[in-house]
Amino acid sequence: MRLYSGGVSQPSVTSTHELGVVNINTTIANSGLDAIGSVSDTGSFTINGISISFDKNTDSIRTIMERVDQSSAGVKLFYDKLDDRFHFDNKETGNLGFIIEDTSGGLLSALGLVGAVSTMSLGSNATFSINGGPSITSTSNTFDTAVHGIDGLTIKARSSGTETVEVLADDQGVRKCVDDFVAAYNDIEAFITEKTKIERDSNGKTQKGVLAYNREVRAIGSQLRDTIFKASNDGSTVVRRLMDLGVDFNTFSRKLEVKSETTLNTQIADYPNDVAAYFTGSSTGLGVGVQTLLDQYLKDSGVIDTQKDQLESRVRTLDNSIEREERFIKAQRKQLEESFIKMDSLQSTLQVQQQAIARMFNEL
Template sequence: MSSSLALSGLASGFDWKTFIDTMIETQSAPITRLKAEKTANNNKITALSTLGTKITDLQTAAAALKADGLFSGRTATSTNTNWTASASSGTATGSYAINVTRLASATARNGTSDIGLGLSTTNDVSGVTLASMATAKAVTAGNFTVNGAQVSIALTDSLQDVFTKISTATGGTVTASYDSATDKISLNSASTIVLGASNDTSNFFSVTKLANNSSGTITSSGALGSVNQSAPLASSRLRGSITAVDGSGNGSFNINGVAIAYNVNTDSLSAVLNRINTSTAGVTATYDTASDRVVLTNKTTGSVGMGFSEAAGGFLDAAGITAGTTNVGLDAQYTVNGGPTLTSSSNTLDASSHGITGLSVIATAEGTSTIAVGSDTTSMRKKIEDFISKYNAVQDYIESQTKVTITNGKVSTSLMSDNREIQSWARSFRSAAFDAVSGVGGTIQRLENLGIDFTSGTSDLTIKDGTKLDAALADHSADVESFFKTATTGFSAKLDALSTQILGTGTSSTGWINTAKNTLTNSNTSIDNQIDVIQRQLDSQRARLEAAFTAMEEAQSKIQQQQQQIAKTFPSTG
């Protein structure tokens, strides 16, 4: 067959291809209808999945209403805003008047003062510059005032230079000296000495611990030399030598049975104290710069001791701990509601001392406070409100997908208006929410007893009486808990059973929603098969028609060729 004859109507003048397309399109109407049905099925599957998600959310919200401790949750408030009060689930509600007459304190071991070497081994301090002076704080250059006379100093000045400047500035009426035996500076005058002025720029007086005392003799309030906290122990200016070490400088001591190791050549005082603090010894070690001493304090309060040991000549000896004094900690003392005096090793007053299960009060100062323990109605109400929201979301969605409206006599349907089963789910949820709960005692038998009811004309729940709800949560929380939490027959159990019936369990294909989705999926499979059969029939019919019309074109073409040949052979003479 000539390819040119495949052109529609080339010989016959009849556009048979358009005719075939129109006829096949008309006969394809069942496919169009089936595709529309499949689209509707897919939309229904999506809607069912969305509904399933909303019911799952409702099931979760209902389960939250039977959570352990929800309706026995407590709040605790203190009239003393500096105290902190808390109450765990189940704490007896009520008011507790607490009077703390003594706070708990921690045991402390105060090392001896002045563990560092003095500024000089002699009274001559002409070789001790301000820059190198081993005081707890560094001296700043500037000026200070003595008896109204200004004295200017530089860090390159020796301490003796400063003494000379004081004498010169005051016309010799004030003299200064250093006593190596006491490691103190003294100022002397025949009359009262007045130190300082508002425009002084040097901290010389505070560093040397000199202060006005309304007399003609002023002496440093404490020794001036101090330990170098960052230098290795061997060169840290400790007054006592550390000799209880091996040939490499290693030593150790024990605090509360915990060994602390050190090396005099590599570890500084700060490093050793930090090692104590990070150990399990249970003490805090600090260096008191004002008194040039080490202090060990128990990390826990109460009347408990502190033990330490080492070989003679060790770190604890040099740091003044061995020769120090211990201030044993005290237990807190308090009363509850005017009762007998109670004791607590901690300032956290809990059931271990007062016997009120779940109540904990952190006292930060002596005094009184009234602790009010009540039901945590805020948390309870929040869970109830969340349930109502999730319940309404299910009802509203079912309503939107199944409603039928009539406007001006015209009926409008929704995606699943014909699905009576889904509409029955809405009724089942409404019944579960409305009906009384069996098998529970107390004042709460149904949601209405909590001030919760349906919004007029709808299946939506709402809190119609908030005061009634709050009162039930505050005064009858045990009854509310029984209403929601009772196994099998409780409100949450009923909602869970209904939700499970609709959703199925786990990843199984059980449940009404899964059954409905499977039915729609199977319907789509059948639709696909029907479309395939019809399409094959239409394709076959198209092929037959195209072959027939092509044959017609060929026959028509041959006839035309024969006519033309006859015309040539027998030309017209008229």
């Protein structure tokens, strides 16, 4: 929507200078507006409920224009030198209006933006239909899911007329999701293997992961592999296992890999619904199986929480044992120090007595 200053009978803003040019770079008081005498020293106006204040002795019209543009009112204020008039433009396209009010000070009136001399011109909404169906309107030339309800489809209208839109499956996007799944599984497998390993290094020394003897963590890896390998029964006879997509475990490791690029790409292109059912089926889809397994471990009071509580209990027990040992060691040390002091004192006494006896023998 656009709001112009000046109507049909009064097409421009009058100025006190010749040629009717308003100076927007100097103060409002010296801008040359013919109606400047009716403008108060200070005042304000609102646009869509956002208040814009001004001081005609310190602010220029350009400052006010920038203040409007930078506000959250959603409009811009322009000055057209050729037509010698001001206008508001809505930042949003389409048949949308806005509300302005010359609250105090009379600046909008002096600019010709309120009252009988102003003209409002509403924009037009874009309208389209699909296959002769009902018309759908949008304030923007971009029609997305929020407008037409088709997930993943965005159409930009560049001109009026009839266009043929071909909607294709995003094979590359699906392939990336499969590759990301394989990579994520391998990351988990590598993490579990590293933390639970028991192996010998080149020097014959045994290297152990921090969770080497934790059966629950080892079980996560085993159960996850079983879930990945398990067949899906969600309606598809084409894709029931990962190997039907050309994905399988590496022969010499526990990692997944794409063993047949051709099989994977063909299944995605020719049987997209079957691929989707395998991963996202509501009953036995791979995603459901993995989520169910992870919930057993990650939910409140699940395996991980139980393990955490048990380990924290063991840590507290060890801390208490260490504290008792430290108290015992301190007591032992104190006792030994006292014994040493007594022994040292006794030794000093014996030395004095020995010296006294030696003197007595020397005097005989």
